[in-house]
Amino acid sequence: MDIGQMVSIHAEKTGFSGVVLLKERNQILVEKAFGQADRSNNLSNTLDTRFGIASGCKLFTAIAICQLVEKGILSFDTKVSDCLDIDFPHFDSEITIHHLLTHSSGIPDYFDEAVMDDFADLWKAVPMYTIKRLHDFLPLFQSQHMNFQPGEKFSYNNAGFIILGLVIEQQTGVEFTEYIEKNVFRTANMMESGYFELDQLPAHTAIGYMDKENGTWTTNIYSLPIKGGSDGGAFITAQDMMKLWDSLFAHKLLNESMTNALLTPYVCEKDEEYYGYGIWITKREGEIFKYHLMGYDPGGSFHSSVYPNSQVKLVIPSxxxxxxxxxxxxxxxxxxx
Known part of the structure; x- marks a missing residue:
C-alpha cells in the first residue's frame, strides 16, 4: 500500500485532525491535511494551517539557551542563582542550566501530575487569562520545596523551562517570545510561526478541540494560558517545523559542536528512551534510532521525529x-x- 493511502485511511478511521508531512532526504513522501480548523464555520485544515504544539516547542527554548552558551554569555554549568535575579527560597543553590535543560533539577513543577490529572484544573485558582508573561507563572511554584537533589534523576518538569525562559530574558534584555521569533523562527525561515494569544489568533490558525464521550465538544480557550512561553504554546505550520529540523541539522541555528551538545542523550527516562537538551532521543540496541518531540495540551497534540540513519523527517501537528x-x-x- 502506498504510504499516502495508508495515512489517509488511518486518518479517516481515527478521525485525525491536523497535518502529516513526511520527507525522506529532499523528497516529500506525504503532505496532507485532515479535519477542521474551525468546526463552527466549517473551515478545513490546510497545509498552511498553524497549530499549537504544546511541549514540542521546548526545543526552541533549548536552542536559544545553546545560542547564549555559544556566545559565551552562559555555560551549561552556570548556576541559576548566578544568572537570574529571582528569589527561589527553597531551591538548591547548585541547580545549573544543564539540570533544567535535562529535567533533572529536582525543582517542583507548577502542574503536579501526582495531584492533578487534568491540566485545565490548574486554572481554577489562577485564571488562565492572567498568564501572559513568564513571570506570571512564578507564584505557581516559586516558594515550593525541592522534590529531589539536582542531578539525582529524570523527572519531566515544565517549571524548569519557565526558569530557562526567564534566564534568556534577563541575559538578553528581550522578552522570551520576541527572542525566539527573531533568533530561532526567522533564522530558520519559519515565517508563519509565532506565539499568539488564544483570544486573538491570526488567520489560518486551528482552534483546539476537546471531544466529549457524548459527542459534543468544547474549545481549549479556557484550558490553557492565554499566551504560550518557554515551556510550550508556540504555533507552527508543518512546513515551518520541517524548516526548523533542516536548519538545525544544517547548523544554521547552532554551530556543529553546539548542535551535537543539544542532541546528546544525557539522562535516561526508561529503557532506551533518553533526553538531550529539549529533545527526546530513542535508542535501539544502544544506537540512536530517532530524535523526537511530542506535545500534549487540552485541544492539541503533536509529534515530530527525525530518523538519522534513514534521513527521514516527520511532522504531525493536530x-x-x-x-x-x-x-x-x-x-x-x-x-x-
Missing part, C-alpha cells in the same frame, strides 16, 4: 488531543524504520 502518535507508529512500520 488540533485534537490525540492522533499523531498512532500515525507515527504506522509510518514507522510501513517504512521499516
Amino acid at each position: 488540533n485534537k488531543e490525540k492522533g499523531p502518535y498512532g500515525i507515527t507508529c504506522e509510518i514507522e512500520k510501513l517504512l521499516s524504520l
Whole structure:
C-alpha cells in the first residue's frame, strides 16, 4: 500500500485532525491535511494551517539557551542563582542550566501530575487569562520545596523551562517570545510561526478541540494560558517545523559542536528512551534510532521525529488531543524504520 493511502485511511478511521508531512532526504513522501480548523464555520485544515504544539516547542527554548552558551554569555554549568535575579527560597543553590535543560533539577513543577490529572484544573485558582508573561507563572511554584537533589534523576518538569525562559530574558534584555521569533523562527525561515494569544489568533490558525464521550465538544480557550512561553504554546505550520529540523541539522541555528551538545542523550527516562537538551532521543540496541518531540495540551497534540540513519523527517501537528502518535507508529512500520 502506498504510504499516502495508508495515512489517509488511518486518518479517516481515527478521525485525525491536523497535518502529516513526511520527507525522506529532499523528497516529500506525504503532505496532507485532515479535519477542521474551525468546526463552527466549517473551515478545513490546510497545509498552511498553524497549530499549537504544546511541549514540542521546548526545543526552541533549548536552542536559544545553546545560542547564549555559544556566545559565551552562559555555560551549561552556570548556576541559576548566578544568572537570574529571582528569589527561589527553597531551591538548591547548585541547580545549573544543564539540570533544567535535562529535567533533572529536582525543582517542583507548577502542574503536579501526582495531584492533578487534568491540566485545565490548574486554572481554577489562577485564571488562565492572567498568564501572559513568564513571570506570571512564578507564584505557581516559586516558594515550593525541592522534590529531589539536582542531578539525582529524570523527572519531566515544565517549571524548569519557565526558569530557562526567564534566564534568556534577563541575559538578553528581550522578552522570551520576541527572542525566539527573531533568533530561532526567522533564522530558520519559519515565517508563519509565532506565539499568539488564544483570544486573538491570526488567520489560518486551528482552534483546539476537546471531544466529549457524548459527542459534543468544547474549545481549549479556557484550558490553557492565554499566551504560550518557554515551556510550550508556540504555533507552527508543518512546513515551518520541517524548516526548523533542516536548519538545525544544517547548523544554521547552532554551530556543529553546539548542535551535537543539544542532541546528546544525557539522562535516561526508561529503557532506551533518553533526553538531550529539549529533545527526546530513542535508542535501539544502544544506537540512536530517532530524535523526537511530542506535545500534549487540552485541544492539541503533536509529534515530530527525525530518523538519522534513514534521513527521514516527520511532522504531525493536530488540533485534537490525540492522533499523531498512532500515525507515527504506522509510518514507522510501513517504512521499516
